Amino acid sequence: MISFTQGSDKMAANYEKKFEKDYQKLTEKYDKKNEDYKLLKYEYQLLEKKYNKANNDFESKAKKKYQPLINAKDKIITEKDKIIEEQSKEIARLKALLNNDGTNSSIPTSQTPINKQKVVPNTRVKTGKKIGGQLGHKKHKLEKFSENEVNDNVEHTLEVCPCCGGELEEIGEICKDELTYLFVPIKRRHHFKKYKCSKCNKESHELIPTRLKEENQYGSEIQSVALSLANEGNVPMNKIRRLIKGFSNGEIDMSEGYISKLQKRASDKLKQFKKDLYKKVLQLKLLYWDDTVIMINTKRSCLRFYGNDNIAYYTVHLKKDEEGINEDQVLTTLADDVKVMHDHNKINYKYSYQNLECNAHLIRDLEKCKNNTGHEWCSKFKELVQKTIHDSKEYISQDQMMFPENYIKDFDEQYESIILEAIEENKTKPKTHYDNEEKALITRILEYKGNYFLWLYDFTLPTSNNLSERSLRGVKSKMKVAGQFQNISYAQYYADIKTYIETCYRNNINPTEALIRLMEDNPYTVDEIFGKTGDVTS
Numbered sequence: 001m002i003s004f005t006q007g008s009d010k011m012a013a014n015y016e017k018k019f020e021k022d023y024q025k026l027t028e029k030y031d032k033k034n035e036d037y038k039l040l041k042y043e044y045q046l047l048e049k050k051y052n053k054a055n056n057d058f059e060s061k062a063k064k065k066y067q068p069l070i071n072a073k074d075k076i077i078t079e080k081d082k083i084i085e086e087q088s089k090e091i092a093r094l095k096a097l098l099n100n101d102g103t104n105s106s107i108p109t110s111q112t113p114i115n116k117q118k119v120v121p122n123t124r125v126k127t128g129k130k131i132g133g134q135l136g137h138k139k140h141k142l143e144k145f146s147e148n149e150v151n152d153n154v155e156h157t158l159e160v161c162p163c164c165g166g167e168l169e170e171i172g173e174i175c176k177d178e179l180t181y182l183f184v185p186i187k188r189r190h191h192f193k194k195y196k197c198s199k200c201n202k203e204s205h206e207l208i209p210t211r212l213k214e215e216n217q218y219g220s221e222i223q224s225v226a227l228s229l230a231n232e233g234n235v236p237m238n239k240i241r242r243l244i245k246g247f248s249n250g251e252i253d254m255s256e257g258y259i260s261k262l263q264k265r266a267s268d269k270l271k272q273f274k275k276d277l278y279k280k281v282l283q284l285k286l287l288y289w290d291d292t293v294i295m296i297n298t299k300r301s302c303l304r305f306y307g308n309d310n311i312a313y314y315t316v317h318l319k320k321d322e323e324g325i326n327e328d329q330v331l332t333t334l335a336d337d338v339k340v341m342h343d344h345n346k347i348n349y350k351y352s353y354q355n356l357e358c359n360a361h362l363i364r365d366l367e368k369c370k371n372n373t374g375h376e377w378c379s380k381f382k383e384l385v386q387k388t389i390h391d392s393k394e395y396i397s398q399d400q401m402m403f404p405e406n407y408i409k410d411f412d413e414q415y416e417s418i419i420l421e422a423i424e425e426n427k428t429k430p431k432t433h434y435d436n437e438e439k440a441l442i443t444r445i446l447e448y449k450g451n452y453f454l455w456l457y458d459f460t461l462p463t464s465n466n467l468s469e470r471s472l473r474g475v476k477s478k479m480k481v482a483g484q485f486q487n488i489s490y491a492q493y494y495a496d497i498k499t500y501i502e503t504c505y506r507n508n509i510n511p512t513e514a515l516i517r518l519m520e521d522n523p524y525t526v527d528e529i530f531g532k533t534g535d536v537t538s
Helices: 004-098 220-231 239-248 256-268 271-283 324-330 346-350 359-373 376-398 406-427 434-448 466-482 488-505 513-517 525-534
Strands: 194-196 203-205 286-297 297-305 312-317 338-340 354-357
Touching: 004 488, 194 338, 194 434, 194 525, 220 256, 220 346, 220 513, 239 297, 256 513, 271 525, 286 466, 286 488, 297 466, 297 488, 312 324, 312 488, 338 466, 354 359, 359 376, 359 434, 376 406, 406 434, 434 488, 466 488, 488 513
Parallel strands: 286 338, 338 354
Antiparallel strands: 194 203, 286 297, 297 312
């Protein structure tokens, strides 16, 4: 018989063996799974390595194959970016051109586009008075004629009462005067008496003027009208013919060819006048000059002005260049002590006279720079110049001829401060299409400070060249009407006649009267003109 203890040990041994057997099986199973995992891991690593190698090979082949296309595409994109940038600048530039007017360029007010408001510069000092007629202001009107002035009477009568048709009795009159004119053709005949000498039997008569060489010709008065319309009114030839024919009720019908020949005839009579006036120009101590583009036979040419408030001397050239200036022999002949006002023409600095720069042009350039860049220094410098010009007028009204020393010192400090700000803005602010122009403007203000602001030390000097611009404005109207001159000769005729009538006008001589005398071979002489007004060489 087996005991309980012996049975328990045997059972425990059997469980232990079974446990060891089961553990062994699990261990073998785990090891097998672990090997599978390791195998999978190694397989993944090998596949990953193979994939990376294949991928690198593909990328290398693709890069080799497609890189030229990629580079070409990148180049196209770069070029297009550059084009877009250039076009953006061009759009900004064109927008700026659309914004150009009389405040930021030399464009006259008359050329303001229809859709833009005209900008009319006004330098008058505000008085605080209301706009319009002032209380107590004397009315300006035509005064009633004196009895001896009346040379025509018109009677206005009534036959019957306008209210009831009854008979009327005259009890007085109301007089109303009227000033007018009649263009009455005069058919004048000149009689030159012939004589025979009792001593030598030779026949003679008073010398017949050249203007009466034909059997019948137009008189000097009507010739002067045609010349005035052509050179003062800038009326085209065909319109001159129509106007004169209309004024004369069809009696005077000039041909366009005759009107054209009048220009040459008048010019020929002015050769000596221009020579004498040229000598006066060289005597001026302060000379204004400017030039403008005109069209001659479809080509851009040049009309040039030299003068002052009393002298208007015009020349014309096929090109706007230094050769024309040398031909004029004005700037090249002036004395060292002469001061010349101009619009920053660098050619002037080749000669020995003193140069004055136009502040009006500077102000317009500053306004243009402001519109194109948005930089604040432009407005500040413009305000400084305008305020200084305004202040000079106040000092002149107090009989002072220059600014005091402390005022000029303060001006210099503001000038330097604004210019430093200008340089900083140009360097640090984003670049624009107007960047180079702004640099040039800053440099010009620095280099020509003395030429721009010499008037601070002498109020008798001008601040602008507006006199020259006004003197050339008429030919712009002519270009609008006629388009161009037929050739250089006709442009020269215009310059000669304009010299004569404009100089006469500036010395209070009626241009029509001056032209009548010209066509009668008796033009005003330079000595005669300036003998009336005194010395104009200052």
